[in-house]
Amino acid sequence: MKEKNDIFIDNTNLQGRMSVFHDKLRKHLSNEYLFLSEKKDNLENEILQLKMEKEQKDKTLFPNIGKKDVRKYFSPLNISEIDEDQKDEKEKQLLANISRISEEAEMLDGRMLEIKDFLQDIETMLDDDSKDSLSGFLLKKEKNRITVEDFYKKHETHPELLKNLKELVTFFQDRYDELEILLEFEDEGIQLETRVVANILRQLTINIVSAVEDYDISMILIEGKVTEEKIILTLNCMCEDGPVDTFKISYDIDRG
Incomplete structure (x- = not known):
């Protein structure tokens, strides 16, 4: 019988292994940061395009609205009222899309800030002169674990x-x-x-x-x-x- 995906604890060369771990983690988080940054730029461009689309629709969707019309309509419902309702619905959709994408961009901002702070914390922990050295932190954890032996x-x-x-x-x-x-x-x-x-x-x-x-x-x-x-x-x-x-x-x- 043999097991797969086994995990064994080895305390040798802790500082060196933590440095390797840090490099891998930093690379992973840096890649995530770049991905989020690119996604945020795309969202900001999408917001800009939606705002431009809204402005354009305000001007061109119903060009006759706003002009003085001396003609009288005898239909049960004034056509201009229908046009206004359609315009309001289009505007609501655009504003909702802008709001949704803006919220998503803010969430990306928060995640990117977390990544930057976390990477700085790791740098501090790996500093040999720091009292909060990661190696020292883990050695303390190892001591706690050893008592459980x-x-x-x-x-x-x-x-x-x-x-x-x-x-x-x-x-x-x-x-x-x-x-x-x-x-x-x-x-x-x-x-x-x-x-x-x-x-x-x-x-x-x-x-x-x-x-x-x-x-x-x-x-x-x-x-x-x-x-x-x-x-x-x-x-x-x-x-x-x-x-x-x-x-x-x-x-x-x-x-x-």
């Missing part, structure tokens, strides 16, 4: 994942008084390789510690199942205001 020192890994999850829930609820963890999981008694189980528990541990200590999470729902072909597990983190984040683990099991 007590669970693994005292815990015997079982081939049934559900049994391990129950013990993990008990461990964390004893560790954090205000944390509530709900478990909705089925494994049908299927036995897994203990190294697979241990790796899943390690990933859960890291994410639970981060959720509680970094984001003040008060409730966690662990749900999923084990089948003969797959392991599916979801970690749902919640606070008083509602859902915050979801962490998913999925393994394809090959018993060949």
Whole structure:
């Protein structure tokens, strides 16, 4: 049996790996920034074209409206009133389009500002002279995670994942008084390789510690199942205001 998409924790050369991560993240966000910038320019051009179209329609759509007409109409409804209604409807549509596109452009502005601020924060964290160095930040997180290794020192890994999850829930609820963890999981008694189980528990541990200590999470729902072909597990983190984040683990099991 082997697992796919496995994740292993390696603390060696943390600063170097964070620099590589930063470069990749900066490239990704820079590309997104350029894409949003181009999209914003296109939206602004569209707004300009719509405004020009509105002005043009005001002048040319019904050129006779506004001119003095001494003729009398004997139809039940004055034709000029119909023309005015049609003109108002066209103008409403144009104004609605302009408003909608303007709001979208403002949202892009906000996202672009977030990207710039985030990139600046990363630069600050990677500065070796900064007290908020990213490497130092992560090392602190590693220390927090290492304290949780007590669970693994005292815990015997079982081939049934559900049994391990129950013990993990008990461990964390004893560790954090205000944390509530709900478990909705089925494994049908299927036995897994203990190294697979241990790796899943390690990933859960890291994410639970981060959720509680970094984001003040008060409730966690662990749900999923084990089948003969797959392991599916979801970690749902919640606070008083509602859902915050979801962490998913999925393994394809090959018993060949």
